[in-house]
Amino acid sequence: MIDLVISGGTVVDGTGAEGVRADVLVSGGAIAAVGPDLAAGEGVATIDATGKVVCPGFVDLHTHSDLTLLSAPHARSAVHQGVTTTVIGNCGLGVAPLAGGADVDGVRAAVGYLDLDPSVGWSWRSYGEYLDAVAAARPSVNVAGLAGHLPLHAGVVGFDDRPPTPAELDEMTSLLAGALDDGAVGLSTGLMYAPLTFAARAELVALARVVAEYDAVFAWHLRDYADDGLAAVREALEVAAATGVRTQLSHLTSVGRRNWGSVASALELVDAARADGLDVAVDMYPYLAGNAPLAQRLPAWAQAGGDAVMRARLADPEAVARIRAHWSEQPLGWDEITVNSAPDPAVVGRTVTALAADRGADAATVALDLLARHGNAVSMVAGGRDAGDLRAVLAHPASVIGSDGQALDVDGPTGNGMPHPRSYGAYPRLLSDHVADGTLTLPEAIRKCTSGAARRAGITDRGTITAGQAADIVILDVGRLADRATFADPRQYPAGVDAVIVNGEPTIAHGQHTGARAGHVLRAGTKDKGQRT
Known part of the structure; x- marks a missing residue:
């Protein structure tokens, strides 16, 4: 039985190939067929996509929605811009796993950047229990998660400037293995955030070896993005070389005018590592300013x-x-x-x-x-970033896109303050501004937002418009596509994202959220993932 047909659109399938005129048939939450003039039968719902682009739903590889999805499961700021899958737990700032003796209040304070709604209770210790809480919230987007280095380290070692004892390191690696068994798609670290500022090579290598055993990904918020940025890139690549772990360098940039241009040298280091056979990639968002706790400005000892x-x-x-x-x-x-x-x-x-x-x-x-x-x-x-550096990262063959944002609700607690506009408009901005300026072609930009990002997280059943893939689909009116969020007025949904379908359920229709909450929790090793089966 065919549930839905999307007809008349130009399908840009997420592989980097040029768009072709085709219909897309959806059945049972999956793509049943793609081709010209497909017959769907009478009584089947139809979406007319004539004159529009039909592409896979965007896979946001780098987000901080760990707690906002529990407060605002409709994920409005994400799904309105075409995101259908979000990868949480980045920059080491996750919320699980937590050791039995962990100072939960201390960990929660340390990841306060994530904690926009005090009414959200923490009821978990293991990573599996946390993913269960996300599944119970029934989010509108699919969710895959990285285990966070900060709860691992703080829960076992604490917040002081000292290395773990051998027993503590064994406990950390055991907790990490448990999180990966529970379905985490990898590990993230954030070496600018206390107490991870105190993590040395031995700890990083020990954790990376566990991640490598699971063929999962190790995502790095580097130790520095300014004067010591190249040294920080070398540190991550040395751990990759020592362990063979799949490595993701998060939001690669250079901060401060005196460091502009050093991104080119960082990308040369990445190219050399890839030439040596290491699986290394980078991600970035299309803005010239970042967002982080103000405490990140303090020296490590002060934190x-x-x-x-x-x-x-x-x-x-x-x-x-x-x-x-x-x-x-x-x-x-x-x-x-x-x-x-x-x-x-x-x-x-x-x-x-x-x-x-x-x-x-x-x-x-x-x-x-x-x-x-x-x-x-x-x-x-x-701020303090260079447009040329940004374009160099976006155009690099080893780069994919991650918003570094959060799934927010303009009408709820998570919508307060002045969030970075990337939470509302990163993908429309990329596909309009950076296609128009020649940095990327539209098919390549879409690939970086879909299959490219999905494969970095080990997600194999999403990211392309091909038969058998999950029916996560976006319909774009490219001529109207625009990021309307600004730094002064960020809580604005984009233009030109006409429809978003998540697991076959229309979630944005005619630019409005339908209320559907059809997202899946994508646990590594399950039927939704296709990885580590």
């Missing part, structure tokens, strides 16, 4: 001990003097940093420089005050 200890340390004049000296050498100015989320709404949407002018204080004093009062609950949008 030791966890959120509460870090905040108390900022009352120590000696510590403050050392932090000020550290900041004086940084390549990014306070005028390039905007507070975009904080418990105090009065500071949201203002640069640190502007806040300092209002208070008659210097910018460092204002930043220290924000961190002392709110810790990891303050996040920033930080």
Whole structure:
């Protein structure tokens, strides 16, 4: 029985091939057939896609929707831009697995960047229990997850600047293996986030070996993206060489004008690693500013001990003097940093420089005050990036797309503040601006958003418009396609995303959410994944 036919569109199938005029038949949540003038039978629902592009649903390889999906399972900001699958747990900032003796409140404070709705309760310890909670929320998008290095390390070792003991390292590797057995598609680390700032090579190699045994992916938020960016890339590639682990370098960029152009050298290192047989790729989002906790600006030693200890340390004049000296050498100015989320709404949407002018204080004093009062609950949008670097990463053959955003609901707790516009418009921006400027062709851009991203996560049953694949499909009016979200007014859905189908269920129709919540939790090794069977 055919449930749905999409007729008359130009199918860009996600492989990088040019578009062709074809109909798409959907049955039982899967693509049944693709071809010209297919007969569907009487009484079958039909979507007329004449003059439009029909492509696979976008697979967002890099998101931070770990908790927002529990608060806002309709995932409006994601699905409105064509995302049908989201990979959570990036940058080491996951929420599972947690050791039996883990300080859950401490871990929750450390990943405050994810924690936009205090009413969401944590009821899990194992990764499987966490995925069960996501499945119970019935999200509108499919969800695959990376185990987070931060809950692993903080739950076993704590928040101090010390290496794990041999017994602790064994416990961490055992917890990681358990998470992979439970269906995690890999591991992520974030070496700019305490206490992961203290993780040394021995720990990274031990964890990478476990990931490699499962043929899963190890995603890296590098130790630095500014002056020491190339050293940070080398660190990740050395772990890849030592273990053979599939490696993903997250949101590859260079921060600070004095570092512009170094992305080319980073990509040369990636090319050399690939030539040596390593499975290495990169991802990026199409914006010239990032989003992270303001605490990321602190030196590693200042973040030791966890959120509460870090905040108390900022009352120590000696510590403050050392932090000020550290900041004086940084390549990014306070005028390039905007507070975009904080418990105090009065500071949201203002640069640190502007806040300092209002208070008659210097910018460092204002930043220290924000961190002392709110810790990891303050996040920033930080600029200082080069358009040429961005285009070089987007165009590189080893790159795919990940928004680095979150699934948000404009009408709920997750819609507060001024989120980075990438949560609302990353994919329309790529497919309009960076196709129009010649960085990518439309078929190649779609490949990077679909099959390219899916295969990095080990997802094999999605990402192309071919018979047998899951029916995750987007219909685009390319002539109207545009990212309408801005840094000043980010909570705007894009234009030109006419329809989104998730597992055969129309979820966006005529640009409106239908209320469907047909997403699956994609656990590695299950029928939904096709990996590690």
